[in-house]
Structures are given as structure tokens and as C-alpha cells.
Amino acid sequence: MTRQGRGVGELLRDWRRTRGKSQLDLSIEAGVSARHLSFVETGRSRPSSELILRLAEQLDMPLGERNTVLLAGGYAPAYPSRQLNDPELAPLRAAVRQIIDGHSPYPALLVDQHWQLVEANSAVALFTTGADPHLLNPPINVLRLSLHPDGMAPRIRNLPEWRAHLLKRLHQQAVTTNDPSLYELHQELRGYPGGNDVAAPISDDAVSRVVIPLRYHHGDQVLSFVSTTTLFGTPLDVTVSGLAVEAFFPADPATTATLRTLAEPTAELG
Template sequence: MPTQNAGDLIRHWRISRRLSQLELAGRAETSARHLSFIETGRATPSRQMILHLAEHLEIPLRERNRVLLAAGYAPVYAEPALDTPQMQPVRSALRQILTGHEPVPALAVDSAWNMVEANTAVDLFLEGIPADLLAPPVNALRLSLHPDGMASRIVNLAEWRGHLFERLHRQIEISGSADLAALHRELRAYPGGEQPPGLPEPEQAVVPLRLRHNGTELTFLSAMTVFGTPMNVTVAELAIESFFPADPATARFLRERAESGR
């Protein structure tokens, strides 16, 4: 978004949410005329009005701060680093949740899909990955689709690529992130993109991850978890992805692997 004008930013998010001025004004219980004045710069919105409109537009907390700054107000939502003392309870909660998932692989990622925490079961996915792809920050999507990463072991690579690209596309639409758009372009350039992304069968409820491991095919279903009512940017952008066994054979493999200490 090239502009720093608050009205233009609000207009950008309204259009991205496919709302007319009349529809947004109705939801926000204001007049379409006043909203038009805000978007064109003829009226300066109050801090409360910006937050009110941002709530109805479901603007990410990071971008709400940007709109506030553009209007001349101080940011409302803090962005503390995960390694600061105030975020220790969150970090501890992440570790507890991830450990509780074992023997199911689970990892926590930030808004750019960089891993911030992972449980020991994730080692299953990292076997044979070269050191350069495991150098921090480890990007979970890059790790999945890079030809030197997990891609060579994913049985349904075209289908899984299509699933990840669709998920990333939705995230870009919601966040407006230029960094995610750049990541999307990078991933699409990886080998395996010659064929169109695989599509699930019409009756298929979710897209599985089918992974080759030492001659065995394991099947997982992934699920994303986020923190409810986050009050700062850092927590709002955290997500936990869990890979649950999709069949008894995979469940048995994970259980026996954990029991053997591998």
C-alpha cells in the first residue's frame, strides 16, 4: 500500500473486504457521508472511530497501528519480542501446548510462517533436511516445498502445494502483507510447479499430507490453532499447526516412535 493517508488506508481495507461505503457505514453505525469524508480526507477520524472501523473491517492489529499512525495517533497494540520477559507466559504456554500434542508433530509459527517453537515429534519432518534450510529463522512453508526440503518426500506434492498456496493467498488477502506476497512468488517458482496444483476430490473434506518415511507412507491431517482475543501484535500473529494421524497405521507409527525414544 503506497499511501500513508489514514483515509486511503481505510478505503483500501474496505475495498479488500468487498464492502460498499453504505454497507460499512451500516455495520459501524455511522453515516455513509461521514465515512466518505474520512476516506477522502475531508474529515479527520477520531482515534475511537479508527478502532471502531478497524474492528468491523477485521483489520489485523499490526495494520490498525499503521492506520492510527497515519492519522497522527500513537499505536495501541504493542509488538513485544517473544524473548522479552513480558512474553514469557506466552512462550511457556506455547511449549506446554506443543508438548501436550506429542507424539503428534506440532509447531508454532509467526505471521511470516517462521517457526518459533516446535515439539520433539517435528523431528520426523526434518530428517534429511540440509543445514542451510534449518538455519534460523526456519520458514515452515519453504521447508515444506523447497526441493531440498520435504518436497521430495511428499507423495501428494501437487495437491499439498495447491492447499498451501490457497491458504497463503487467503492470508495475503487478509493481511495485505508484501512479505507474504514475496514468499508466495518464491514458493511458486520451486520445481513441481509445472503441473497445475492438485485439487481434492469433491467429497474430500480436507487435504491430507502424505509423507514417505523409510519406505512407509504416513498420512496426516493438519489443523491450525490461534490464541483467542489477542491484545498485542505478537500474540495475534502466532499460530500452532498440528499434524494429526489420518489413519490407524500412522497413529501406531507415531506412538511406537515415541515409545522407542526416536
């Protein structure tokens, strides 16, 4: 049995239902009889660790949840969960540092599965300047920082549009991972002012017809960004599987020029 007293069969059944699959669908995909799958879900048959991992793969379960189901079945976890400062992850941290530093003078940051800030380049200060200090105390949640009225929100020109985009993305992630912490974060962010969960674009320029930009006030100028997300391919570690690099690119020449100017070292007097 696992937390909340759920056994391996019940956990697998819950994930199957979360993914909207029938027993027949899953049994065909996993190469097991529907009768045997039914016995596993009802607790009449104890699945092997190999079968658990095969079912988990077909259900696209997060690595941490695969470990949970293995433990419920009486088996050891299959995937390690290291701290980010673990020496074995040093090459990964170095690679990430190279990516985000190499992205300068444009903002880039590394976040974990709960949107907590792990690494950032110096250009991210553009977004954090002016935020209330309580939002910048570690661990910094970048979604909370973005939408909180004491954070970036007052300077986001298209806040209803950007807010709707972030809430939709967070909800999709919560559904995919079935993570209670993400559902709680989504509920919290929905309570912040700034518009509805669904908002129409406030502009009809070329960029807005392709992606949702972030339009951000910097002094008397509005900077325009498009963002990309980079995940680690084929992760075998629980922690690594939840990491993502969020990179922002200028969406117009004026933003490009401003960011490059801001990155120039201050000329010495004399």
C-alpha cells in the first residue's frame, strides 16, 4: 500500500482513467490480456515490475509516479532522484549554464517541475526589477512572480492575454502530471487580478497572429518577446525529467536594440 492507502492496482487504474483509456485499449498497447489487466487493477493479480513499467510507459506517467507505483507493488524504484547539486549532475548543470549564459543579452532561466527558479542569466533582472522582495525570496516561483500584482503583472501590457496563456499551460501540465501542487498553484494564480482565464489578443500584428508574445513595459518603452521551452531528452532521473529552460527572444527590432544596449558595459568617465 502507498500514501492514502492505495495499492498498485488502484494507482494504475487511476492513471488509466486520467489518460482516458479503456482496459482494452491499454491491454492492446501494453501487450497484455484485458483479463489480466483487470485482475491487476482489482488486486487479484500481483504485477511484475516489468509489467508495471510497461503499463507506466504506455500511460506516459512521470518518472516519480512510476517509482510510486513500483513501491506500491513491492519493488524498488527504477529511477533515481538526485539533488541538483549532486556531483553526478554537474555536467548537466554546466550545460544548462552554457545555454542560458549563451542566450544573453536575452533573458533565459531554468525552472523545475513546480516552476521554481533554479538558474538564470543576468538579463532576467529586466523582469525582476521592481518586484516586491517577498516574491524574490528563494524558492522563487516564476509563475507567481509573473502574475502577482506585486510582481511583473503591473508592467505586462497584455496581461489578460499573457495570464490566460500561462494559466492554460499550467493547467495542462497539472492534468498531464496529476500533481496536486500544480493544481494548487493554478488555483492560487487564478485568484490574482488581471483578466479572465481566456482572453482575446489585444493586437493583430504579425507576431500575435503566430504566437502569444509577452509585451513588457521598460520605462517608457514596451518590449516584445516570444518564448521557447527546452526539455531534456530521454531523462532517466526524476529531478532532471522536470527541468525546463525558458528562453525569451526579442519579437521586434526595437526590443533587440534595447536589450543589446542594456547589456553594454557602462563607459568609464575620464
